[in-house]
Amino acid sequence: MARRVSTRRRVIVTALAWAMAFLIFFPILWTFLTSFKTEGEAVATPPHFLFFNWTLENYIEVNERSDYFLHFMNSVVISVGSTVLGLIIAIPAAWSMAFVPGKRTKDVLMWMLSTKMLPPVGVLIPIFLLFKNTGLMDTRTGLVIILTLINLPIIVWMLYTYFKEIPGEILEAARMDGAGLREEVIHILTPMAVPGIASTLLLNVILAWNEAFWTLNLTAANAAPLTAFIASYSSPEGLFYAKLSAASMMAIAPILILGWFSQKQLVRGLTFGAVK
Numbered sequence: 569m570a571r572r573v574s575t576r577r578r579v580i581v582t583a584l585a586w587a588m589a590f591l592i593f594f595p596i597l598w599t600f601l602t603s604f605k606t607e608g609e610a611v612a613t614p615p616h617f618l619f620f621n622w623t624l625e626n627y628i629e630v631n632e633r634s635d636y637f638l639h640f641m642n643s644v645v646i647s648v649g650s651t652v653l654g655l656i657i658a659i660p661a662a663w664s665m666a667f668v669p670g671k672r673t674k675d676v677l678m679w680m681l682s683t684k685m686l687p688p689v690g691v692l693i694p695i696f697l698l699f700k701n702t703g704l705m706d707t708r709t710g711l712v713i714i715l716t717l718i719n720l721p722i723i724v725w726m727l728y729t730y731f732k733e734i735p736g737e738i739l740e741a742a743r744m745d746g747a748g749l750r751e752e753v754i755h756i757l758t759p760m761a762v763p764g765i766a767s768t769l770l771l772n773v774i775l776a777w778n779e780a781f782w783t784l785n786l787t788a789a790n791a792a793p794l795t796a797f798i799a800s801y802s803s804p805e806g807l808f809y810a811k812l813s814a815a816s817m818m819a820i821a822p823i824l825i826l827g828w829f830s831q832k833q834l835v836r837g838l839t840f841g842a843v844k
């Protein structure tokens with residue numbers, strides 16, 4: 569009887585998990601299908617799910633109209649650059665908060681996290697003017713800086729959590745053996761926290777890749793990433809759903825592939841230090 573109840577519960581949980589996964593994946597599936605439709609079929613009522621005239625016309629037109637490779641390289645440089653710069657700043661900060669905490673360490677952490685609650689539009693004008701006056705408008709450097717600052721609280725929080733799981737006695741033993749601060753952080757702490765650092769890196773690359781608000785407002789053409797590439801298919805005349813879907817698939821495909829091949833590392837990092 570108990571085995572039957574356990575089997576039934578397992579079947580129900582598995583079915584719910586598959587249903588939830590399908591609901592999450594369905595928008596991507598629908599975008600994929602729409603990208604192969606004509607504009608008329610894309611807005612047809614009732615919608616055509618599988619039975620329509622499949623065409624590559626949208627992808628061909630998107631490639632002819634836009635410089636996809638330029639937008640792709642901008643996204644790579646901006647997302648990787650902002651993540652690496654964020655790690656360079658966050659690793660020492662997280663180390664100090666985890667192993668040399670002060671009376672206000674938790675207050676500082678909460679203050680950093682509270683900045684993520686600020687609506688970006690609330691600081692758009694001062695940042696826009698600052699970028700304009702310093703020549704950072706429509707530059708990769710400017711976007712690397714702003715995305716580093718935006719995601720820095722998340723990077724510090726994640727690294728702080730991972731570092732707290734590392735026994736402080738290991739670092740004390742290293743100091744007794746003559747290790748300095750630099751050796752302690754680079755040669756001891758960082759290698760031990762590789763899973764956590766890797767998952768932090770992957771997550772922040774994804775966040776930077778998907779950032780749209782700042783990339784649309786602080787770029788025009790030269791530094792525009794793939795989020796601006798997608799937005800270019802929205803015009804005053806209306807939305808071209810099929811072409812917009814094709815552009816969206818071309819923009820999200822690289823990050824989907826990255827997430828697929830790095831999912832084990834990401835899960836390992838996110839569960840780093842968990843009770844087994």
